[in-house]
Amino acid sequence: MSDTEATVQVLRELVPEELQAPRVAIICGSGLSGLVASLRHSVLVSYDKLPGFVQSTVPGHKSSLAFGFMGSGAGVPVVAMLGRFHPYEGHKLSSVVYPVRVMANMGVKNIIITNAAGALNPNLSVGTIVVVHDHIALPNLTGMNPLLGPQTNPSLPRFLPLSDAYSRMLRKLVFRAARDLSIERDALAEGTYAWVSGPTYETPAEGRFLRAAGADVVGMSTVPEVVAAREENMNVLVLSLVTNAVVIPLGYESVRDEFEAEIAGTSTKAVVDEVVSHEEVLAIGKIKGDLMKSLVEKILDLLPTDV
Numbered sequence: 001m002s003d004t005e006a007t008v009q010v011l012r013e014l015v016p017e018e019l020q021a022p023r024v025a026i027i028c029g030s031g032l033s034g035l036v037a038s039l040r041h042s043v044l045v046s047y048d049k050l051p052g053f054v055q056s057t058v059p060g061h062k063s064s065l066a067f068g069f070m071g072s073g074a075g076v077p078v079v080a081m082l083g084r085f086h087p088y089e090g091h092k093l094s095s096v097v098y099p100v101r102v103m104a105n106m107g108v109k110n111i112i113i114t115n116a117a118g119a120l121n122p123n124l125s126v127g128t129i130v131v132v133h134d135h136i137a138l139p140n141l142t143g144m145n146p147l148l149g150p151q152t153n154p155s156l157p158r159f160l161p162l163s164d165a166y167s168r169m170l171r172k173l174v175f176r177a178a179r180d181l182s183i184e185r186d187a188l189a190e191g192t193y194a195w196v197s198g199p200t201y202e203t204p205a206e207g208r209f210l211r212a213a214g215a216d217v218v219g220m221s222t223v224p225e226v227v228a229a230r231e232e233n234m235n236v237l238v239l240s241l242v243t244n245a246v247v248i249p250l251g252y253e254s255v256r257d258e259f260e261a262e263i264a265g266t267s268t269k270a271v272v273d274e275v276v277s278h279e280e281v282l283a284i285g286k287i288k289g290d291l292m293k294s295l296v297e298k299i300l301d302l303l304p305t306d307v
């Protein structure tokens with residue numbers, strides 16, 4: 001029996017039979033566990049009961065899986081991770097993606113991955129939900145790829161294409177859901193997610209570098225889960241909530257002008273003093289969580305029955 005099968009067997013003992021066949025997995029990003037507040041017949045399973053699961057150590061992430069029905073009518077059976085694992089917590093990449101493999105083993109075919117992210121694109125304002133259509137993952141390209149090492153399942157492809165990683169069908173569904181909910185157009189955008197390891201936030205020069213490379217938002221999660229989910233042949237949707245702007249203006253670094261202006265007694269130019277914090281990230285999650293929740297519920301309502 002594989003490790004994931006053993007974990008699924010434990011889940012079968014802890015979760016009632018009607019909840020054992022979720023159609024959709026949801027991963028809740030920082031401060032976004034309220035996304036699944038409307039789960040019905042819900043059952044929580046703490047990660048410490050599940051072999052292979054580690055613990056979430058980041059504020060705004062809970063260490064439990066939630067099973068239940070979500071959406072209108074009878075609803076769709078879902079399994080949600082109320083907290084995720086990040087490599088910067090000291091977790092191995094294989095542990096970070098383990099829950100995705102377990103959910104795939106339970107038969108889940110669709111995954112909605114959410115996260116909090118910083119905006120690199122100056123046109124994105126705080127609170128915007130970005131439907132991710134691509135990613136840039138420097139760690140993946142330089143030796144921190146969750147698929148490095150022996151194949152977990154030889155029936156899965158060794159060389160996984162990622163050009164089609166983000167399901168067009170699910171992305172389109174987001175815009176259909178937004179229209180049905182009369183969500184204003186500017187509340188949603190499309191973009192490319194840059195994955196960085198963290199836990200440091202980006203320097204302005206790093207922000208400029210990632211922006212120049214073509215990324216719209218940046219975060220410290222998600223991509224390993226996307227890669228594993230694609231390897232497991234799931235349909236992947238990623239929704240990033242913009243919680244802060246990454247400071248990227250050029251030219252503020254010099255202190256010479258400032259110094260000389262001080263000496264001359266003339267006015268100094270404005271200094272950029274915005275500093276991002278995780279508290280701010282969580283606060284935006286709280287404010288915008290309801291919008292994300294309504295959107296996810298509507299997406300579930302609209303999900304075709306054959307996927």
Ligand SMILES: O=P(O)(O)O[C@H]1O[C@H](CO)[C@@H](O)[C@H]1O
Nearest residue numbers: 029030115116219220221281
């Ligand atoms: O990506 P999620 O888990 O939403 O969290 C984001 O928020 C944290 C930083 O504030 C980082 O972990 C970053 O990745």
